[in-house]
Amino acid sequence: AQSVSQHNHHVILSEAASLELGCNYSYGGTVNLFWYVQYPGQHLQLLLKYFSGDPLVKGIKGFEAEFIKSKFSFNLRKPSVQWSDTAEYFCAVIPEYGNKLVFGAGTILRVKS
Amino acid sequence: KAGVTQTPRYLIKTRGQQVTLSCSPISGHRSVSWYQQTPGQGLQFLFEYFSETQRNKGNFPGRFSGRQFSNSRSEMNVSTLELGDSALYLCASSLGSSGRAYNEQFFGPGTRLTVL
Numbered sequence: 001a002q003s004v005s006q007h008n009h010h011v012i013l014s015e016a017a018s019l020e021l022g023c024n025y026s027y028g029g030t031v032n033l034f035w036y037v038q039y040p041g042q043h044l045q046l047l048l049k050y051f052s053g054d055p056l057v058k059g060i061k062g063f064e065a066e067f068i069k070s071k072f073s074f075n076l077r078k079p080s081v082q083w084s085d086t087a088e089y090f091c092a093v094i095p096e097y098g099n100k101l102v103f104g105a106g107t108i109l110r111v112k113s
Numbered sequence: 114k115a116g117v118t119q120t121p122r123y124l125i126k127t128r129g130q131q132v133t134l135s136c137s138p139i140s141g142h143r144s145v146s147w148y149q150q151t152p153g154q155g156l157q158f159l160f161e162y163f164s165e166t167q168r169n170k171g172n173f174p175g176r177f178s179g180r181q182f183s184n185s186r187s188e189m190n191v192s193t194l195e196l197g198d199s200a201l202y203l204c205a206s207s208l209g210s211s212g213r214a215y216n217e218q219f220f221g222p223g224t225r226l227t228v229l
Contacts, residue, residue: 051216097211
C-alpha cells in the first residue's frame with residue numbers, strides 16, 4: 001500500500017523567510033499528487049496539484065511544488081512567507097487510477113510577524 | 114458554485130449512541146468520499162460512494178457505514194459510539210469515479226464529533 005511521509009511536523013519561520021516542506025511517497029507507478037492547506041478553523045483547501053507534464057507546478061498564493069520522480073518527492077516551496085500562511089499543510093498521493101487519497105501526517109507552519 | 118456542505122458542524126454524543134452525518138457535494142459531482150481526521154492518526158480514508166454504491170472502504174470497523182442517495186448526497190453513520198470516535202469527519206466530492214475526475218477532491222468544512 002502506498003504511504004506518504006512529510007519530513008517536518010512543526011516549522012516556525014519569520015515573515016519573508018523562504019519555505020520548503022518535504023514530501024516523499026512510496027508507490028512505483030504513476031501517481032497524482034496534491035498539496036492541501038488547512039488554515040485555523042477552516043476546511044481543507046487545494047493548494048496545487050500534479051497530474052502530468054511540467055514537474056514544476058504553481059498553485060495559489062505564490063506556492064509551487066516540484067515533482068521529482070526519481071526521488072519519489074513532491075516538495076512544496078514558497079520564496080517569501082507571510083503571517084497569513086500560518087496553517088497546516090498536507091501532502092496527498094493517489095495512484096493515477098487508484099481508489100483512495102493517502103495523506104501525509106501534516107506539517108504545522110507558524111509564521112512569526 | 115457552492116462548495117461541499119456538511120451538517121451538522123458540531124455534535125456531542127455519549128458512548129453507545131449512534132450518529133448520522135450528512136454531506137452535500139458540489140453540484141454535478143457524483144463521487145463522495147469520507148475521511149476521519151484526528152491529531153494522532155491524521156487523515157484516514159473511510160469509504161467512497163459513486164452512483165449510490167460503495168466502491169471503496171478503508172480499515173474501519175463495521176460500526177462505520179454510509180450511503181448515497183440518487184442526488185449524490187451522502188450520509189455517514191456511526192453506531193455504538195466509542196470515545197476514540199471523537200474526530201473531525203470530512204467529506205470530499207469529486208466529478209467522477211476514476212482518474213483525474215476522481216482524484217481531485219474538494220473538501221467540506223467537516224463535522225466535529227465529540228464522544229463523552
